[in-house]
Amino acid sequence: SAQxxxxxxxxxxCSAIEGFPVITKAPAGVKAVEEYGSVKISNGAKFQMELSTVYDYTLDKAKKEIEANDINKLKKYVIDEPNGIVYQTEVMGTTQYHFIYYLNxxxxxxxxxxxxGPTYSLESAKTMYNAAKASKIK
Incomplete structure (x- = not known):
């Protein structure tokens, strides 16, 4: 099959949005839009990231919540790094992939x-994760 x-x-x-002096990566043409105090970076399809300010919500806390979720059940961590994760869940028989990355x-x-909301493939989750990892604070 063709790759x-x-x-x-x-x-x-994203620095035009107050409080977010961040340069991230996204597919060409995608814009950063303020939404409910966060920044939505979305092409409306496979690439939909949310950038938020974090106070004390550590990766450990996030993992505990993910592991305790008995509706959207954790299947495995596909990527498990000090600053972020890509993980697989299953909800009502549907496999989903998600990511979290912290820029400190x-x-x-x-x-x-x-x-x-949307269901993302592993490829989409990894693309977003890598975009987040390539981000920097201005």
């Missing part, structure tokens, strides 16, 4: 997560 080319990611500067600054830390 689909990986999505090309370009720099996306000196004064403020940020989290990237997939926008809740």
């Amino acid at each position: 689909t080319a990986p999505v090309a990611l370009v720099d996306l500067d 600054g000196e004064e403020t830390s940020y989290s990237f997560t997939n926008v809740k």
Whole structure:
């Protein structure tokens, strides 16, 4: 079967949104939009990230919540790194992939997560995770 080319990611500067001096990566043409105090970075399809400010919501806390969720059940961590995870869940027989990545600054830390709602493939989750990992604070 023909391999689909990986999505090309370009720099996306979110700093026009107050409180988010962050440059991330996204497919060309995707815009950063403020939504409920977070930043939504979405092409409306396979690439839908949410960038938020984090206070004390650590990766350990996030993992405990994920592991305790008995509706959207954790199947496995596909990627398990100090600053982020890609994980597989199952909800009502449907396999889903999600990610969380933490970008830690000196004064403020940020989290990237997939926008809740859509079902993402592993490929999509990994693309978003890698975009988040490539982010930097201005």
